[in-house]
Amino acid sequence: MEKPVVAQRGPYGVKVEAGKSYFWCACGRSKTQPFCDGSHKGTGLAPVMFKAEKTEELWFCGCKATATKPFCDGSHNRL
Numbered sequence: 001m002e003k004p005v006v007a008q009r010g011p012y013g014v015k016v017e018a019g020k021s022y023f024w025c026a027c028g029r030s031k032t033q034p035f036c037d038g039s040h041k042g043t044g045l046a047p048v049m050f051k052a053e054k055t056e057e058l059w060f061c062g063c064k065a066t067a068t069k070p071f072c073d074g075s076h077n078r079l
């Protein structure tokens with residue numbers, strides 16, 4: 001399994017919609033950050049699904065080092 005790459009050293013703020021599912025890019029290779037575009041193929045990594053319960057702005061991890069996937073936990077400050 002390959003290691004995730006850093007897409008951005010900070011989170012992406014995204015307004016999610018209640019009832020919608022999102023696939024967070026765990027590998028860092030997607031061109032449509034912070035979400036998966038299929039570029040993880042062959043890395044052994046896979047996206048993390050998140051279903052929004054309400055419409056709100058959330059902070060998705062861009063560095064891919066978070067321990068609270070798919071959200072930023074501040075780990076990007078230690079990279």
Ligand code: FES
Nearest residue numbers: 010062063072075
């Ligand atoms: Fe990854 Fe904050 S962007 S922990």
Ligand code: FES
Nearest residue numbers: 025026036039040
């Ligand atoms: Fe990164 Fe799919 S492109 S997990």
